[in-house]
Amino acid sequence: MKGYAMLKIGESGWIEKENPVCGPADAIVKPLAVSICTSDVHTLWEGAIGERHNMILGHEGCGEIVEVGELVKDFKPGDRVLIPAITPDWNSLEAQAGYSMHSGGMLAGWKFSNFKDGVFSELIHVNDADGNLALMPADMSPVDACMLSDMVTTGFHGVELADVQFGDSVLVIGIGPVGLMSVAGANLRGASRIIAVGTRPKCVEAARGYGATDFVSYKDGPIADQVLAMTNGEGVDRVIVAGGGCDTFQDAVKALKAGGKIGNVNYLGDGEFVTIPRVEWGVGMGHKDIRGGLTPGGRLRMEKLATLISSGRLDVSPLASHVFHGWEHIEEALFMMRDKPADLIKPVVVID
Ligand code: NDP
Numbered sequence: 001m002k003g004y005a006m007l008k009i010g011e012s013g014w015i016e017k018e019n020p021v022c023g024p025a026d027a028i029v030k031p032l033a034v035s036i037c038t039s040d041v042h043t044l045w046e047g048a049i050g051e052r053h054n055m056i057l058g059h060e061g062c063g064e065i066v067e068v069g070e071l072v073k074d075f076k077p078g079d080r081v082l083i084p085a086i087t088p089d090w091n092s093l094e095a096q097a098g099y100s101m102h103s104g105g106m107l108a109g110w111k112f113s114n115f116k117d118g119v120f121s122e123l124i125h126v127n128d129a130d131g132n133l134a135l136m137p138a139d140m141s142p143v144d145a146c147m148l149s150d151m152v153t154t155g156f157h158g159v160e161l162a163d164v165q166f167g168d169s170v171l172v173i174g175i176g177p178v179g180l181m182s183v184a185g186a187n188l189r190g191a192s193r194i195i196a197v198g199t200r201p202k203c204v205e206a207a208r209g210y211g212a213t214d215f216v217s218y219k220d221g222p223i224a225d226q227v228l229a230m231t232n233g234e235g236v237d238r239v240i241v242a243g244g245g246c247d248t249f250q251d252a253v254k255a256l257k258a259g260g261k262i263g264n265v266n267y268l269g270d271g272e273f274v275t276i277p278r279v280e281w282g283v284g285m286g287h288k289d290i291r292g293g294l295t296p297g298g299r300l301r302m303e304k305l306a307t308l309i310s311s312g313r314l315d316v317s318p319l320a321s322h323v324f325h326g327w328e329h330i331e332e333a334l335f336m337m338r339d340k341p342a343d344l345i346k347p348v349v350v351i352d
């Protein structure tokens with residue numbers, strides 16, 4: 001089979017590989033559509049997970065099953081399925097402890113384009129098919145389905161980590177596709193005010209559609225100063241971090257009320273330490289919770305989130321700003337995700 005791979009840090013291209021082997025509990029899936037993630041950019045160009053040679057990229061997609069192992073009960077060839085970015089080993093101790101995304105070690109529930117070949121491939125191997133795949137609702141488009149793999153679950157996980165409650169004021173730092181889903185999730189959870197941080201016009205427009213009430217540009221000065229000025233110096237109840245760097249993280253602490261909670265889903269890629277501002281963290285006594293997490297994956301998560309789309313409670317269609325048709329566009333889409341043109345939210349490649 002062919003796949004679009006990371007050849008080494010900074011270099012990518014098409015390669016030929018042996019077809020994946022279907023274990024007894026596994027499935028082999030032919031993709032219907034795949035989407036590019038900012039994490040692919042971090043992996044390929046920034047070496048975020050270290051060096052990898054000839055590893056097929058991608059972890060967002062949906063497809064049609066072509067083969068299942070003899071132990072698979074709930075899926076069969078021909079089924080159209082949602083594929084989560086995170087495909088845990090459900091019998092691991094970490095999964096039993098409630099942290100399936102860390103099954104087998106920290107972040108190790110993330111297998112595609114990390115510990116094994118990813119989804120930019122003619123054939124995708126999915127471990128524990130009954131635990132990780134979900135049937136794609138009949139009325140769902142492959143483009144929308146791709147947004148469930150990672151964007152919806154990650155953006156919503158930021159909301160879960162920040163524990164957004166009815167009436168909360170919420171700051172969402174970063175409104176790329178992940179942050180946009182955090183805005184949508186905070187809105188669904190009943191936030192009263194949602195302050196969104198970002199500049200790309202298309203993202204700002206989408207954030208407004210998803211329920212953002214106020215906007216801040218990180219280019220206009222420190223985020224925390226702007227948020228404090230907008231809130232009579234009080235700050236916000238919750239912060240979700242879905243963009244920026246380690247310094248931005250300090251703004252999250254500064255903009256938060258005592259007793260508030262931060263949910264980070266952003267990749268913190270620089271330096272050795274993340275600094276917590278001492279005074280604004282209440283000199284260690286401010287009850288400002290800081291939580292950060294890799295997104296949950298697996299079947300139940302996909303099934304539940306899919307119902308939000310099917311029921312019309314969540315419209316993910318604004319995320320797919322650039323839809324390509326055919327594998328020949330995968331490189332263009334990947335480079336686009338790296339370069340982030342002003343009109344980009346998310347590139348998707350449909351495999352017709
Ligand atoms: P994007 O790059 O599309 O969006 C980033 C957002 O952050 C944009 O709105 C951007 O603004 C904003 N931003 C950039 N610089 C700053 C700054 N200095 N201060 C504040 N905001 C800033 O990213 P994605 O939405 O695709 O992904 C967001 C993050 O989530 C990535 O780090 C990604 O790796 C991570 N991720 C984490 C996962 C998890 O499981 N936890 C899963 C998937 C992704 P502008 O409008 O100006 O571009």
Ligand code: ZN
Pocket residue numbers: 036037038039040059060085150151
């Ligand atoms: Zn992703």
